[in-house]
Amino acid sequence: MTTTTPGTAQSTRAITVAWLILSAITVMSWWLAPGHAGGHTTASIPITVAAILLGFIKGRMIIRYFMEVRSAPRWLRRSTDLWLVVLWTSILVIYLW
Amino acid sequence: MTETTEAKPRPTTGLPTANHLPGDGAIWVMVLGDLIIFGSYFLIFMVHRTMAPQEFLEAQQHLNLTIGVLNTLVLLTSSWFVARSVAAARGGDHAAAVRLTYFGGACGMLFLGLKAYEWWREATQGFSLGGSPSEEFFNFYYMLTGVHLFHVSLGLLIMGIVVRELRRPRRRIGHSNPLRPRMSMIESGATYWHMVDLLWVVIFGLLYVMR
Numbered sequence: 001m002t003t004t005t006p007g008t009a010q011s012t013r014a015i016t017v018a019w020l021i022l023s024a025i026t027v028m029s030w031w032l033a034p035g036h037a038g039g040h041t042t043a044s045i046p047i048t049v050a051a052i053l054l055g056f057i058k059g060r061m062i063i064r065y066f067m068e069v070r071s072a073p074r075w076l077r078r079s080t081d082l083w084l085v086v087l088w089t090s091i092l093v094i095y096l097w
Numbered sequence: 098m099t100e101t102t103e104a105k106p107r108p109t110t111g112l113p114t115a116n117h118l119p120g121d122g123a124i125w126v127m128v129l130g131d132l133i134i135f136g137s138y139f140l141i142f143m144v145h146r147t148m149a150p151q152e153f154l155e156a157q158q159h160l161n162l163t164i165g166v167l168n169t170l171v172l173l174t175s176s177w178f179v180a181r182s183v184a185a186a187r188g189g190d191h192a193a194a195v196r197l198t199y200f201g202g203a204c205g206m207l208f209l210g211l212k213a214y215e216w217w218r219e220a221t222q223g224f225s226l227g228g229s230p231s232e233e234f235f236n237f238y239y240m241l242t243g244v245h246l247f248h249v250s251l252g253l254l255i256m257g258i259v260v261r262e263l264r265r266p267r268r269r270i271g272h273s274n275p276l277r278p279r280m281s282m283i284e285s286g287a288t289y290w291h292m293v294d295l296l297w298v299v300i301f302g303l304l305y306v307m308r
Contacts, residue, residue, distance in 0.1 A: 055303075
């Protein structure tokens, strides 16, 4: 791993931790999802709510750590958070309709 | 991959400074606009899904979940490389930045390959476009993944431009510091690529995971 300065190392570490958590959540989703061969699947509100929550968390981690929005000006932090909240809340509301 | 740091003249770090806009304003107008457009597609999908939940759920089970998960991991890994590339470029290590961008691009190509295989598989099993509720799921599937795939291709092109910028930092004349590639351009390319990743995560959640 390239460590040019302590700052680079620190930044790279945060990015790598985010990537590990995102990958772990993705593998967990594989276990939640209905597409496994053979079984017949019924609708499940708890699993869908879990998928929505995990989707929100993943999106926010990508925005904050990969897109570096956590150190961006406040208008950008606010508008990306607004997008995430409106999107995932609307998805949940339409699903439960 | 270890390189000595003594020769590096600048004390810059890989950390962005506080209140720093990554990339230029134009890329963010584009990214936020794209997020709103895709957001509308996602909500339209949800409305149609709610009107025929059982049909959508049954159609959904014909997707290959393993390929969906693999594609998500590949795109997340690609973003990981690209994000580290930005940190390396900021720290002055342009060779590492180029290398990491290539790794990111290779993951992007792998995503395209997996998606092509998945489409071929769905299409040859007879899941095509049509008007019935279960066919409607596949209308959305092909439309959402298709528009997303176009963004992946555009992202790969943009990464090519970023590599070009990183590889010839010393030839630029008339720039404020001709020894450095323009960070704002590298950050803009990375921002676009992470948006492609972000949109895929939503598509994965809606098409593959929720029930």
